[in-house]
Amino acid sequence: xxxxxxxxxxxNSYKVRLAxxxxxxxxxxxxxxxxxGESKTPEFLAMNPSGQxxxxxxxxxxxxxxxxxxxxxxxxxxxxxxxxxxxxxEALQWMFFExxxxxxxxxxxxxxxxxxxxxxxxxxxALEDWMENGYRALTIMERHLADHRYFVAGHFTIxxxxxxxxxxxxxxxxxxxxxxxxVRDWLDRIxxxxxYVPMDLQPEPLVAAQ
Amino acid sequence: xxxxxxxxxxxNSYKVRLAxxxxxxxxxxxxxxxxxGESKTPEFLAMNPSGQxxxxxxxxxxxxxxxxxxxxxxxxxxxxxxxxxxxxxEALQWMFFExxxxxxxxxxxxxxxxxxxxxxxxxxxALEDWMENGYRALTIMERHLADHRYFVAGHFTIxxxxxxxxxxxxxxxxxxxxxxxxVRDWLDRIxxxxxYVPMDLQPEPLVAAQ
Numbered sequence: 001x002x003x004x005x006x007x008x009x010x011x012n013s014y015k016v017r018l019a020x021x022x023x024x025x026x027x028x029x030x031x032x033x034x035x036x037g038e039s040k041t042p043e044f045l046a047m048n049p050s051g052q053x054x055x056x057x058x059x060x061x062x063x064x065x066x067x068x069x070x071x072x073x074x075x076x077x078x079x080x081x082x083x084x085x086x087x088x089x090e091a092l093q094w095m096f097f098e099x100x101x102x103x104x105x106x107x108x109x110x111x112x113x114x115x116x117x118x119x120x121x122x123x124x125x126a127l128e129d130w131m132e133n134g135y136r137a138l139t140i141m142e143r144h145l146a147d148h149r150y151f152v153a154g155h156f157t158i159x160x161x162x163x164x165x166x167x168x169x170x171x172x173x174x175x176x177x178x179x180x181x182x183v184r185d186w187l188d189r190i191x192x193x194x195x196y197v198p199m200d201l202q203p204e205p206l207v208a209a210q
Numbered sequence: 211x212x213x214x215x216x217x218x219x220x221x222n223s224y225k226v227r228l229a230x231x232x233x234x235x236x237x238x239x240x241x242x243x244x245x246x247g248e249s250k251t252p253e254f255l256a257m258n259p260s261g262q263x264x265x266x267x268x269x270x271x272x273x274x275x276x277x278x279x280x281x282x283x284x285x286x287x288x289x290x291x292x293x294x295x296x297x298x299x300e301a302l303q304w305m306f307f308e309x310x311x312x313x314x315x316x317x318x319x320x321x322x323x324x325x326x327x328x329x330x331x332x333x334x335x336a337l338e339d340w341m342e343n344g345y346r347a348l349t350i351m352e353r354h355l356a357d358h359r360y361f362v363a364g365h366f367t368i369x370x371x372x373x374x375x376x377x378x379x380x381x382x383x384x385x386x387x388x389x390x391x392x393v394r395d396w397l398d399r400i401x402x403x404x405x406y407v408p409m410d411l412q413p414e415p416l417v418a419a420q
Contacts, residue, residue, distance in 0.1 A: 068306050076295060
């Protein structure tokens, strides 16, 4: 059985939990609170030198990092991972887009505005860039979703899961999605997928920056 | 035959040219000067709404963006793309790391310091972060390369190509690699691979910011 090191309030961690739930794959979850430095201990760094969650143990003492790589690993051979050569590449394209253009902006805004006490003030110099670049990514998604129900292959895939995680947090961290009706419809469509599980967003106190 | 839209001095474009050269795949290259706005024309945006190079035409009117997705597409079925399930995922892991942790830092420093006239002054507020985060990524690579000759699978793969592009530009944009002997040895190893082609770095005048 897989062991997944993740954090409840991490969007990248949520991607993997959402995929495993949809696939019906049981796993052992280990909560790692990165806000308390638990991903920077010598023990954790020995498993993942990047000091990040999620992290999946794929064999004894062999650990896989990077949420989108983990999605490909767990979904391989299922309908969530397109096999057609072009569709496979298009799924990868959107997942690299997610890590390059969406997550660094909406993910950063979510982290500092929603998880860290005083984060808005600490990061006020960066917030404008996150907003501008996050809206640019949302605009590209909106244009695609205007005539596609899902990102790739005409059905729900790990590309949707990768993009969903931070997009569905955007309204909590200052982004106004009213300009993005196709994105909002797609968010509703994903939440209605079989096997969908919500991100665990129970209110918890904000944490001071480490 | 593939048509590749790329820019000679773009590290992301270079990845694809390096892979195609190694694979011995002929292609038609179309130079797109992003510094002159050529990737923001209506015609180009119709092919790639992200307005970025590289871009590969994989079928008539069907275009694939994101350098690392293109690498998987062109290298699929070759020894450059590991087929073993864990090694495949590990290659993806390093390629997402590249787009998330290396390229946004060394790539940004390269762009503003090496290509844009006055870029150092324009981006002085960001340079310190790019340096700190770039060194952090290099440290993770150094640790891995201390006991691996290549990033994945024990031989040269598209994970090496993805990481090579901006790492081999680091010394041109203020990074000091003397602290990273394993990275330097690996850079030399890649440059000695069969089919290696250098990035086209002929001196050209810096361009004013658009």
